[in-house]
Amino acid sequence: MDHEDLRLAVYRSFAQTGRAPEPAELAGHLGTDEQAVARGLADLAGARYLALDQRGRIVMAHPFSAVPLGFSVMGRQTLWWGGCAWDSFALPHLLREEGEVLVATTCPACGRAHAWNVGAEQPPAGEQVAHFLVPAARMWDDVVHTCGHQRLFCSPACVTTWLEATGYPRGYVLDLGTLWRLAAHWYDGRLERGYSRREPAAAAEYLRGVGLSGPFWGL
Ligand SMILES: [Zn+2]
Ligand SMILES: [Zn+2]
Numbered sequence: 001m002d003h004e005d006l007r008l009a010v011y012r013s014f015a016q017t018g019r020a021p022e023p024a025e026l027a028g029h030l031g032t033d034e035q036a037v038a039r040g041l042a043d044l045a046g047a048r049y050l051a052l053d054q055r056g057r058i059v060m061a062h063p064f065s066a067v068p069l070g071f072s073v074m075g076r077q078t079l080w081w082g083g084c085a086w087d088s089f090a091l092p093h094l095l096r097e098e099g100e101v102l103v104a105t106t107c108p109a110c111g112r113a114h115a116w117n118v119g120a121e122q123p124p125a126g127e128q129v130a131h132f133l134v135p136a137a138r139m140w141d142d143v144v145h146t147c148g149h150q151r152l153f154c155s156p157a158c159v160t161t162w163l164e165a166t167g168y169p170r171g172y173v174l175d176l177g178t179l180w181r182l183a184a185h186w187y188d189g190r191l192e193r194g195y196s197r198r199e200p201a202a203a204a205e206y207l208r209g210v211g212l213s214g215p216f217w218g219l
Contacts, residue, residue: 001032006040014064018080063087074102084150085130089183109158123180133171172216181210
């Protein structure tokens with residue numbers, strides 16, 4: 001079984017249905033058995049192309065998520081868990097035929113509901129801010145925890161309230177425009193054959209290009 005066939009089957013299932021494919025579905029689709037699928041998924045997870053839980057089930061294939069992490073993303077016919085703020089804002093860039101999608105969440109500090117129509121043309125308007133807790137160099141230590149703590153807040157004041165309540169150290173605050181630019185092309189190519197992750201130098205160049213800087217980003 002070709003690893004790229006497996007990776008594409010996982011991504012296309014998420015894109016089309018909003019959920020992770022079952023191992024049996026993957027085995028049937030790829031003409032192999034579930035043991036080979038499990039080994040292939042473990043290899044892909046080791047190379048950071050997706051994330052598995054302790055039982056080997058697919059949890060995330062960024063920017064798609066099989067579990068709720070604070071966001072929903074509604075398309076015309078499909079509902080996705082949005083992963084984190086970054087991932088939710090990335091989905092309309094990857095799913096171009098959707099046009100705008102409705103990204104919804106609640107502020108972790110005060111519980112206020114927020115929603116934006118997010119498309120690929122321009123960032124949504126709004127005064128809300130994103131807060132990323134885990135620095136870039138540590139993001140894959142526990143990527144589900146990392147994504148679960150990349151949230152959108154009403155305002156910088158709500159970020160401060162939440163940090164005081166949780167005891168977490170301050171991470172990095174982004175306005176909606178910066179978040180949208182970060183999300184816009186980060187995941188380019190993931191639904192296409194032959195995708196490979198950016199090398200560190202290219203990743204740093206991308207991050208600088210969207211206006212990020214400082215030790216949080218390793219820049
Ligand atoms: Zn709030
Ligand atoms: Zn994420």
